Each structure stands twice: as structure tokens, then as C-alpha cells.
Amino acid sequence: MIPKISIIAAAAENISSGCITATVNNAEALALSVPEKAFLKQKFEKEDICSINRYPHFIFFGKIKSEKLPYQKSEMARVAGNTLFDTLKNTGEKTVQLFNFSEPNLLLPFLEGLLLASYRFDKYKKEKDDFLINEIRICDTQITEKQITELANTTKAVFVARSLVNEPLSYLTAPKFSEEIEKLSSEAGFTLEVFNKKKIETLKMGGVACC
Structure with missing residues (x-):
């Protein structure tokens, strides 16, 4: 564009x-x-x-x-x-x-x-x-x-x-949002780490897990 x-x-x-x-x-x-x-x-x-x-x-x-x-x-x-x-x-x-x-x-x-x-x-x-x-x-x-x-x-x-x-909420769910950011990291060249549920629980980030 x-x-x-x-x-x-x-x-x-x-x-x-x-x-x-x-x-x-x-x-x-x-x-x-x-x-x-x-x-x-x-x-x-x-x-x-x-x-x-x-x-x-x-x-x-x-x-x-x-x-x-x-x-x-x-x-x-x-x-x-x-x-x-x-x-x-x-x-x-x-x-x-x-x-x-x-x-x-x-x-x-x-x-x-x-x-x-x-x-x-x-x-x-x-x-x-x-x-x-x-x-x-x-x-x-x-x-x-x-x-x-x-x-x-x-x-x-x-x-x-x-x-x-x-984007409507029905499309941009948390997993989909992480996918979009992963695409951006590949295009722009920045480092990204996506936390899955197990990683969040391991880090005791209960507040995030409840969202």
C-alpha cells in the first residue's frame, strides 16, 4: 500500500x-x-x-x-x-x-x-x-x-x-492475534516468543490465564 x-x-x-x-x-x-x-x-x-x-x-x-x-x-x-x-x-x-x-x-x-x-x-x-x-x-x-x-x-x-x-472480535481471537504478530515478526525481523497455556501457568501468570 x-x-x-x-x-x-x-x-x-x-x-x-x-x-x-x-x-x-x-x-x-x-x-x-x-x-x-x-x-x-x-x-x-x-x-x-x-x-x-x-x-x-x-x-x-x-x-x-x-x-x-x-x-x-x-x-x-x-x-x-x-x-x-x-x-x-x-x-x-x-x-x-x-x-x-x-x-x-x-x-x-x-x-x-x-x-x-x-x-x-x-x-x-x-x-x-x-x-x-x-x-x-x-x-x-x-x-x-x-x-x-x-x-x-x-x-x-x-x-x-x-x-x-x-478486524471483528470473532476473527481476532487471542490465538489468531498471536499468529498475526508472528507474521509481523518474520516480516520486520524482530524476536517474538508466544506463551501457550502451559507456559503461562508455569510462570504463574494466573491473571492472564483467566482472560
Whole structure:
């Protein structure tokens, strides 16, 4: 469910773009036309989100308010990423490049919001949502491969937790839960020891045995 994420040196043509910015003038790298700038400025006067259509692609903007506190700015970036996913899904675009025309360190929350929005749990649904982002390109020299890997792994962990919580109790019994964790230990490479009833009794963990 995690798409390919790569770092690029410059903007690519004919690919939809997602940006966070504090002002219209900060987005000069995208070479907006005069009408596009006017439209973006008008939208930002009342809203924090704007999408400019460049058929068959688009440029998405999330506004970061400069007067907000750092944690609020990060959350605004996450919300923008979440909305960007909806825009990608509605248009069917499966490749997007991300830009940060706001303060440093806000592109990671922007990417985080985009990734988290891609989660779905349709295991028991007859009609499944098959939309997936294929590739995300990061146009930000301050982002490192290590940061991207860490965020991708954290997102995977969140997805696992969400899926376990979404399972019905009739499925996720204690033995089944231990099986799921065993699978995770094999995939992630961590050590796991599962206590059976005899082991629990040997260790005199009566409280656990009664559950």
C-alpha cells in the first residue's frame, strides 16, 4: 500500500503536483500564468485549499498560515496531504510530485498526510476500492532517503494497527492475534516468543490465564 517514493532535483513536466505554500508568490517554480495566480490568490482569501486544472493533470495547493504555531502548521500540512489524496483519487492520477514553498520541515507532514489517507480496509466488502498511488516524487533537497524510509515504515506500522483494530472480535481471537504478530515478526525481523497455556501457568501468570 506504500507507493514508490523518490527524491528528484527539479520539477518534471506532465505530472500532477502537490504543493504547500504560505503565499501565492512563493510558487514561482511552477511558472503559474497570470490568470492562475489570480485564481489562486482569490481562493486563498477564503480557503486553505486550491486545485488548478492543467488537463490531464493538475496543481494542488495547500495554504500554510504563517501566523500559526509550528505544531499547527504541521497539522495543516497533514490535512493538505489528506485532501491531495482525495484529489488524486477523483482524477485517477497515480503519480504526483510534491513541493514545499513554505517553511522548512513541512514537506514530511505533507507526505505523511498523503500516505495515511491512502489506507483502506475493504477485506469484507464486495466492492473494493482499487485506487492506489503508484509513485510520489519529492522535490525538496532538505529531505533525505533516511527520513523517507522512516516515515514509510511508520506508516506501514500504523496501517497494521488500524487493520488489527478493524478486524471483528470473532476473527481476532487471542490465538489468531498471536499468529498475526508472528507474521509481523518474520516480516520486520524482530524476536517474538508466544506463551501457550502451559507456559503461562508455569510462570504463574494466573491473571492472564483467566482472560
